[in-house]
Amino acid sequence: MAVRKSIVLTPLVPAAENDLQLFSECVQILAGTETSVIEYYTPPQHMSRTREILSSHNMDTVLLIALIQKRNNWNLSAANVQERTTALGHVMEHMASAREAGISKVLITSGRRSLQYRQEQAAYESLKASIGVLLQTYGKEMEIFLEPGDHDIDAFQTIGNTIKAVNLMKDISGSSGNISLTMDTSHLAQLGEDPCESIEAAAQFCGHIHMANCILDPGHPLYGDKHPLFSDPEGYYSPEDLKGIGLEFMEKWSTRKKDLIIGCEVISRTAGRFGWLEQVLTENAWFYGPRRGISYGDS
Numbered sequence: 001m002a003v004r005k006s007i008v009l010t011p012l013v014p015a016a017e018n019d020l021q022l023f024s025e026c027v028q029i030l031a032g033t034e035t036s037v038i039e040y041y042t043p044p045q046h047m048s049r050t051r052e053i054l055s056s057h058n059m060d061t062v063l064l065i066a067l068i069q070k071r072n073n074w075n076l077s078a079a080n081v082q083e084r085t086t087a088l089g090h091v092m093e094h095m096a097s098a099r100e101a102g103i104s105k106v107l108i109t110s111g112r113r114s115l116q117y118r119q120e121q122a123a124y125e126s127l128k129a130s131i132g133v134l135l136q137t138y139g140k141e142m143e144i145f146l147e148p149g150d151h152d153i154d155a156f157q158t159i160g161n162t163i164k165a166v167n168l169m170k171d172i173s174g175s176s177g178n179i180s181l182t183m184d185t186s187h188l189a190q191l192g193e194d195p196c197e198s199i200e201a202a203a204q205f206c207g208h209i210h211m212a213n214c215i216l217d218p219g220h221p222l223y224g225d226k227h228p229l230f231s232d233p234e235g236y237y238s239p240e241d242l243k244g245i246g247l248e249f250m251e252k253w254s255t256r257k258k259d260l261i262i263g264c265e266v267i268s269r270t271a272g273r274f275g276w277l278e279q280v281l282t283e284n285a286w287f288y289g290p291r292r293g294i295s296y297g298d299s
Contacts, residue, residue: 003250004060005287006037006263008210010067011227013268013275017042024053026277031057033281034289037261039107041067044097051101062208062261063098065091066109066147070155075111077127077158079119087111088130095138107145107182107208108134110159123158124168131172131179139177145208147182150190153216154224161191162198169205180258181205184265185245186212186227189236195245200252207258209249211242211287212265227267229276231283243286 009016009026016023017040027038039062042050047063054061068074074087091108098106110127114120134144146168151160159165165181172179183206188195199206213235215222222228230239237245246262253260264284268275281288 002259004036004261008265009040011267032292047101061103062105066107076130077111077123079122105143113158135177144179145182153190180207182208184210186214209262210265
């Protein structure tokens, strides 16, 4: 089946979240590569316009609702009913706006886990209930990706390790709708898991992979889920490691029945207008291919 290459744009070029001219320029640059999917967050009032920009370049969208969930602590697994209901309402509003804009793929996250062990099962049941509502309301028209996260280091997500993520998919497999996992190499490193083994274990329920780096030295300022460049000398993975992971799973998915979206995720730490977009495309030319007609203006 099809393997489609993506880039996680919002952390890489943060100003493009609200600057539609910059967003358009980034899409034009990426249209000159092998990228066919842009993963980003933008407020509901900009969703229709960003979708139009992408459609003009025959590119698809994954709307990163998970980004605004983490920013505002919209916790779909909250054991507190009022907290969960409020979070679910916000996520549903975003999904309604996305559907109206013609966006058919969204990414969500479980939410921050309870630090009290006895509440873990309640949080798991809360998440199942939240996902059930989302699938019942939007699952026939939209594809939902659920991204597991780290459990004990940075984001403290309810759905962390791969066994728990796969069990959740099995538990909701009878629900009406389309949901699959987004497996992230940074999160897997933080969970102490082997990325290739974990992605393979989740393959039945996986439709999306983020190739991302992390730093696991507790004394480092970028410790945790900060997604440094693949070339960062302190990174858990080397560029060759991530290239190997990417190539392995692009080859494997070419013989599978389920489509795969796979892309790079880096958080820029530069004042340049285009962030580290140029550096990511250059360092990962093996993935994004030769570029055509790119101009960075005043970057």
